[in-house]
Amino acid sequence: MNSGLNNGGAAPAQLTPKLVAGAFLILLCSILLSLLFGPVSIRPDRIFLEIFDRIPWISVDSGLSKVEAAIVWDVRLPRIVLGLIVGGLLAMAGASYQGVFRNPLADPYLLGVAAGAGLGATVAIVSGASNGTGMFDALPIAAFLGSAIAVGITLAVGGAVSRSTSTASLLLAGVAVASLFTAIQTYIQQRESATLRQVYSWILGRLSTSGWDEVLLILPYALVSVSIMYAMKGALDVLAVGEEEALSLGLRPERVRWVVIAAASLASASAVAVSGLIAFVGIIVPHAVRLVVGASNRLVVPLSFLIGAAFLMLTDLLARTLQSPAELPIGVVTAFFGAPFFLFVLRRRSDGVI
Amino acid sequence: MSEETAHKTRSDMIVCENVDKWFGDFQALKGVTATIAEQEVVVVLGPSGSGKSTWIRCINRLEAHQKGTIVVDGVELTNDLRNIEKIRSEVGMVFQQFNLFPHLTVLDNVTLAPKWVRKMPKTEAENKAKDLLEMVGIPEQAAKYPGQLSGGQQQRVAIARALAMEPRIMLFDEPTSALDPEMIKEVLDVMRDLALGGMTMMVVTHEMGFAKEVADRVIFMESGEIVEEGTPEHFFTNPTEDRTKLFLSQIL
Numbered sequence: 001m002n003s004g005l006n007n008g009g010a011a012p013a014q015l016t017p018k019l020v021a022g023a024f025l026i027l028l029c030s031i032l033l034s035l036l037f038g039p040v041s042i043r044p045d046r047i048f049l050e051i052f053d054r055i056p057w058i059s060v061d062s063g064l065s066k067v068e069a070a071i072v073w074d075v076r077l078p079r080i081v082l083g084l085i086v087g088g089l090l091a092m093a094g095a096s097y098q099g100v101f102r103n104p105l106a107d108p109y110l111l112g113v114a115a116g117a118g119l120g121a122t123v124a125i126v127s128g129a130s131n132g133t134g135m136f137d138a139l140p141i142a143a144f145l146g147s148a149i150a151v152g153i154t155l156a157v158g159g160a161v162s163r164s165t166s167t168a169s170l171l172l173a174g175v176a177v178a179s180l181f182t183a184i185q186t187y188i189q190q191r192e193s194a195t196l197r198q199v200y201s202w203i204l205g206r207l208s209t210s211g212w213d214e215v216l217l218i219l220p221y222a223l224v225s226v227s228i229m230y231a232m233k234g235a236l237d238v239l240a241v242g243e244e245e246a247l248s249l250g251l252r253p254e255r256v257r258w259v260v261i262a263a264a265s266l267a268s269a270s271a272v273a274v275s276g277l278i279a280f281v282g283i284i285v286p287h288a289v290r291l292v293v294g295a296s297n298r299l300v301v302p303l304s305f306l307i308g309a310a311f312l313m314l315t316d317l318l319a320r321t322l323q324s325p326a327e328l329p330i331g332v333v334t335a336f337f338g339a340p341f342f343l344f345v346l347r348r349r350s351d352g353v354i
Numbered sequence: 355m356s357e358e359t360a361h362k363t364r365s366d367m368i369v370c371e372n373v374d375k376w377f378g379d380f381q382a383l384k385g386v387t388a389t390i391a392e393q394e395v396v397v398v399l400g401p402s403g404s405g406k407s408t409w410i411r412c413i414n415r416l417e418a419h420q421k422g423t424i425v426v427d428g429v430e431l432t433n434d435l436r437n438i439e440k441i442r443s444e445v446g447m448v449f450q451q452f453n454l455f456p457h458l459t460v461l462d463n464v465t466l467a468p469k470w471v472r473k474m475p476k477t478e479a480e481n482k483a484k485d486l487l488e489m490v491g492i493p494e495q496a497a498k499y500p501g502q503l504s505g506g507q508q509q510r511v512a513i514a515r516a517l518a519m520e521p522r523i524m525l526f527d528e529p530t531s532a533l534d535p536e537m538i539k540e541v542l543d544v545m546r547d548l549a550l551g552g553m554t555m556m557v558v559t560h561e562m563g564f565a566k567e568v569a570d571r572v573i574f575m576e577s578g579e580i581v582e583e584g585t586p587e588h589f590f591t592n593p594t595e596d597r598t599k600l601f602l603s604q605i606l
Contacts, residue, residue: 237458237470238470247442249471249515250442250467295457
């Protein structure tokens with residue numbers, strides 16, 4: 001019955017040095033491109049010299065002015081690192097959700113993360129608690145709390161049912177919670193129409209930073225959630241053979257599910273807290289990885305982080321240069337490239353390929 | 355009778371006493387009481403819906419029984435997760451549908467659980483998997499994908515996968531029912547070898563030839579209760595219960 005499934009499966013199920021090196025190479029190229037290009041043009045050779053200059057015990061004169069050096073170190077680089085973390089988190093969380101629900105269309109916002117963060121952010125903006133960005137700004141914290149509450153309700157309601165139906169009821173609970181939170185958010189947004197623009201721009205997603213604050217803010221959550229998802233990648237493969245087989249092989253599927261869902265939700269919530277709702281990264285990146293390396297979660301989960309990081313950096317590069325000095329919302333750019341790809345995957349599915 | 359005494363000197367591996375199980379209003383198991391000794395091979399027969407699959411699924415807690423006791427290798431099955439985990443680590447199960455991971459090689463399918471559930475080192479897991487594939491007669495298929503194998507070969511991989519966890523008891527839930535007729539024998543041969551090697555086995559099957567040849571004991575169930583049990587000779591040549599006779603007349 002599964003005979004059509006292994007067409008693309010001729011890949012090794014191990015993280016070979018070649019695969020890892022390839023993914024890191026893509027990541028490195030994305031970092032360099034993002035570093036070299038921006039609304040302000042700075043000579044590439046000077047940027048390289050500037051980087052060398054910062055390596056301990058090496059001192060070269062890059063010839064950059066103070067302003068230019070600040071652009072490299074305090075504008076471009078933090079934004080690149082933030083894009084790396086957020087893109088990696090969203091893609092890895094998407095891959096993990098897809099593994100845990102055994103549903104290729106699962107995305108990081110599935111269980112109410114987006115709607116919860118949207119409500120939290122709207123409340124923060126409307127109440128005036130948010131006055132910009134920064135380490136102690138209320139917006140990321142409110143967004144994080146909002147998504148934590150939404151996911152908490154989804155898990156409490158959807159998880160309180162028997163084993164056989166638990167993933168289906170989790171998904172349904174997620175849909176219901178998301179609708180509820182979105183309804184409340186829309187209501188508040190309509191009542192306070194003066195802040196509509198601000199809320200809207202948050203919802204479209206952006207990677208604007210103020211120095212390194214946002215990076216430092218999510219780094220601890222990123223480290224924790226990424227380590228957990230990385231450690232669970234093999235258990236997801238065991239789970240992939242089926243609930244009862246996994247049980248009889250000594251795995252505790254419920255525990256694996258809870259741990260992975262918690263880690264993936266933490267990852268998405270922290271990404272959303274600093275970047276808004278960036279669409280499609282969590283779906284298209286894992287699928288792109290799957291098309292290349294096959295469906296083993298041991299490959300897809302870790303490689304999704306690297307490729308997701310590269311993808312978001314590059315889309316952010318487009319977002320800030322295409323109409324510079326104006327910026328496109330990054331959510332628009334990811335969806336512009338993501339949606340057609342997604343339709344392509346969907347069409348392949350209906351052809352019976354996946 | 356010599357066989358009876360032989361069993362008594364061995365320890366009891368599975369002891370079920372008055373096990374009841376309901377699905378809603380439907381009672382699937384009614385006071386099931388049976389003891390399976392170490393190294394014993396028990397074949398469970400019965401019409402569909404008689405509760406035989408439900409019974410063996412209760413033994414490694416894929417289903418929870420509601421009344422009575424089930425003790426596996428000295429550990430009672432309760433809601434205590436540690437007990438359930440301990441028992442599952444001793445009980446391997448082979449299903450009708452041999453769900454292998456289609457994107458992983460045969461070898462990878464067999465090493466998956468030892469590596470990621472037992473944390474066995476990679477080379478040890480792979481050596482063990484190769485031995486097991488040798489045992490089930492398909493060492494040359496190790497690098498292939500499940501979709502490239504016949505159903506019988508896939509089921510043999512599933513048996514190797516269960517054995518890789520080093521169980522002391524193997525449960526088979528209609529292992530050949532999903533197979534084309536010409537592939538049934540190769541799977542039954544592997545199961546017979548396993549029985550000869552001393553594995554404690556409970557097998558739900560409709561393969562009467564296997565029951566006659568390999569089973570130490572046959573248990574016949576109907577409507578959730580054990581109707582008759584005995585040696586294969588007794589069961590197939592001289593059954594005492596009318597319901598057993600009726601079943602055998604329909605199936606043979």
